[in-house]
Amino acid sequence: MKLIKFLPFLAIMLFASCSSVQVATDYDNSVDFSQFKTYAFMKDGVDKINISDLDKKRILKAIDDELRAKGYTKSDNPDLVINLFTDAKQVVNVNTYYGGWGYGYYRPWGWNPWMMGPGYQSVSTSTQGILYVDVLKANNKELIWQGKGTGYLTQNQKKKEERIKEFVTKVLETFPNK
Structure with a gap:
């Protein structure tokens, strides 16, 4: 019965801890953001971004x-100018998997000879992206x-649009409302 009460909490913690975009923000706390009402993109900065024009449009x-x-x-x-x-970077992931039952399953009080059995390694690469959004006073x-x-x-086109939306939403989550 206690397990059934615990399952919703466990599910919430699992989904909350799986945020796939890590975000860091910083701001000038002496600025009164309520004075700003309009914005525009910094054309020079947007033009210099080294990504496809399609991805650029998705981000904007x-x-x-x-x-x-x-x-x-x-x-x-505008009152504010947005620069991007x-x-x-390519990230290489190397995982090693061992055969056998592993430490503690068969003999919890000591070394398990099956733990060091035959194993294999897998190597994969993935691309980690970083998006910076700078907000500047226009004047x-x-x-x-x-x-x-x-x-x-x-690289999946449909998932790419969702992923870009997720990046931008998470990054601008703490940007002050007007």
């Missing part, structure tokens, strides 16, 4: 959606907020 659309949801308006004469940076280009999202990327 996701940022537009998030900022609109927070009450900001895109403008030709991206980076990617003097002073950085007032920065978000960084790190996570694994996918």
